[in-house]
Amino acid sequence: MPPPPPESGDPGLTECLRLLEEVPAAAASSPAFRRHWPSITASLSSLCASLSSPAFPPNAPLLASLASALSALLSVAGDAPRLGRLHTVSLLSSAATSLSQLAADARLLAAPALSSGAGGGGDGGTDGLISRLRLGSAASHAAALEELASSVGTLPASSAAVAVTAVAEMLDSGGDLLPASREKAVSVLAAFASSDAACRFLVQESSTVIPHLCRALESGGAGAEHACVVLLPLTAGSRDAAAAVAARGGVAALLGACAAGTPATQAAAAGVLRNLAAFPDLLPSFRDEDALPLLLQLVSLGTPRAQELALGCLQNLTASDGDEGQRLKVEAFQEGALGCVKDFLDSSRGDEPGLAPALGLLRNMASFRYIAEIAVSASFVAHGAAALGSDKSTTRTEAAMALAELCNVGSSGKVRTELGDSIPRLVWMLEAKAVAERDAAARALAALLVASSGYRKLFKKDERGIVNAVQLLDPSARGVDKRFPVSVLLAVSQSRRCRKQMVAAGACGFLQSLMAAEVDGAKKLTECLGKGKMLGVFPRT
Numbered sequence: 001m002p003p004p005p006p007e008s009g010d011p012g013l014t015e016c017l018r019l020l021e022e023v024p025a026a027a028a029s030s031p032a033f034r035r036h037w038p039s040i041t042a043s044l045s046s047l048c049a050s051l052s053s054p055a056f057p058p059n060a061p062l063l064a065s066l067a068s069a070l071s072a073l074l075s076v077a078g079d080a081p082r083l084g085r086l087h088t089v090s091l092l093s094s095a096a097t098s099l100s101q102l103a104a105d106a107r108l109l110a111a112p113a114l115s116s117g118a119g120g121g122g123d124g125g126t127d128g129l130i131s132r133l134r135l136g137s138a139a140s141h142a143a144a145l146e147e148l149a150s151s152v153g154t155l156p157a158s159s160a161a162v163a164v165t166a167v168a169e170m171l172d173s174g175g176d177l178l179p180a181s182r183e184k185a186v187s188v189l190a191a192f193a194s195s196d197a198a199c200r201f202l203v204q205e206s207s208t209v210i211p212h213l214c215r216a217l218e219s220g221g222a223g224a225e226h227a228c229v230v231l232l233p234l235t236a237g238s239r240d241a242a243a244a245v246a247a248r249g250g251v252a253a254l255l256g257a258c259a260a261g262t263p264a265t266q267a268a269a270a271g272v273l274r275n276l277a278a279f280p281d282l283l284p285s286f287r288d289e290d291a292l293p294l295l296l297q298l299v300s301l302g303t304p305r306a307q308e309l310a311l312g313c314l315q316n317l318t319a320s321d322g323d324e325g326q327r328l329k330v331e332a333f334q335e336g337a338l339g340c341v342k343d344f345l346d347s348s349r350g351d352e353p354g355l356a357p358a359l360g361l362l363r364n365m366a367s368f369r370y371i372a373e374i375a376v377s378a379s380f381v382a383h384g385a386a387a388l389g390s391d392k393s394t395t396r397t398e399a400a401m402a403l404a405e406l407c408n409v410g411s412s413g414k415v416r417t418e419l420g421d422s423i424p425r426l427v428w429m430l431e432a433k434a435v436a437e438r439d440a441a442a443r444a445l446a447a448l449l450v451a452s453s454g455y456r457k458l459f460k461k462d463e464r465g466i467v468n469a470v471q472l473l474d475p476s477a478r479g480v481d482k483r484f485p486v487s488v489l490l491a492v493s494q495s496r497r498c499r500k501q502m503v504a505a506g507a508c509g510f511l512q513s514l515m516a517a518e519v520d521g522a523k524k525l526t527e528c529l530g531k532g533k534m535l536g537v538f539p540r541t
Helices: 013-028 037-051 062-083 085-117 124-134 138-154 157-173 179-193 196-204 206-219 221-234 239-247 250-260 263-277 280-288 291-301 304-317 323-334 337-347 355-365 369-377 380-387 393-409 413-419 422-429 435-451 453-461 463-471 483-491 496-504 507-516 522-529 531-536
Strands: none
Touching: 013 037, 013 062, 037 085, 062 085, 124 138, 124 157, 138 157, 138 179, 157 179, 157 196, 157 206, 179 196, 179 206, 179 221, 196 206, 196 221, 206 221, 206 239, 206 250, 221 239, 221 250, 221 263, 239 250, 239 263, 239 280, 250 263, 250 280, 250 291, 263 280, 263 291, 263 304, 280 291, 280 323, 291 304, 291 323, 291 337, 304 323, 304 337, 304 355, 323 337, 323 355, 337 355, 337 369, 337 380, 355 369, 355 380, 355 393, 369 380, 369 393, 380 393, 393 422, 393 435, 422 435, 422 453, 422 463, 435 453, 435 483, 453 463, 453 483, 463 483, 463 496, 483 522, 496 507, 496 522, 507 522
């Protein structure tokens, strides 16, 4: 006969141990147990060892399932003659499978104590917490997530890696995970995403978690904000992750978060959109969802962080030279992007984080001559010149690139006045550590010196100008488009003193390599330096 049910509705550790002790005697009295006994006894021995472990949680949700399985097993033993052979064998087979899984789960819960007892260190509590994420009831999952959320910042790297994987597996397994637990799981992943040490483990699970994050985006509320926080590092520089988000309708959901979310949600969503816009093949998704008006509205009305990221998104959207990128540049202008950037620059106080992407957006739109002419007449040049004095390399770089585009339309007296002391700043930037900054400075100087003799006079007065430009001709100076330092030097090559400075700085040797590489202007500059076999360096070619 089956044992009486425990008095409590929630059987504990003691009750399960009692039932475990009764099974062998019941099995010995039932011939039907003989075939299945080897597998059943192995599971029973493992369960006894795990439940007797000091670290096994006495209130583990696993115990209820175990007590039910053991009670059913004892019932089969008592009722075997009445049930018949086939029915008994079927029940025993099912019980053996159930006990095997329960034994595996129990070993997982007890494993921290066993390893700790062998000198494994003091992470037993953490490992036990992670184990509870992988098994047990919905209530157990919820409790484990709550504990994990409060301990993310203190987890060692090894435990953080396992915890991220466990939470990802929990989301992916579906099952009886409560909606509140799903939201909590996403918030835990957001906490990991905010930790530099743990974020790399999260990136490794991107393919698993992205579908669930996209669903959280659509749900709105705090879940959408946490999903954006997680997606921000996952989509940074990863085309696969960005494409996965876009394929699941992520652009529309992110724009929805920008429109109706909290200020924090708006900023995080704009950051993810910025990452997605960095990949030209994903640009049609932005045009299909009419993203430009909403992004421009966020630049006008959002928080400083949201403005910065929305400007970064717009910069990426207009950066491509492909057909889609060109259409987006024109559409951005038609939607009022130039005026939006002007308002942002006019209201900026100091070197704000949004300054660099704002200048980058200006530079992209100014690649159209018509837009550049409008920008010059609207005094954008003065903003670019002022930004050359920034303490941030990225801001100086974007300012120089913007000036290069704006000054390609010509140089009026107004522009010359607005540029002020930009030439010395650009000459100084030619020595910058960042290759992108040196290249940007060369581009801006090339545009300025070609446009006006006044700029050429200022450049020649700076003793570092010629030397710095010549150093950029060195083939070992990678990342710099050699056409622009060549153009800078050609602009002042009519001066005999400047030609002497170029030769003294080693330009002749560099130019031989550039001519072999067929760099535009290299041959012409070589001929200028070779006039009259000057200084006997090399004959005219």
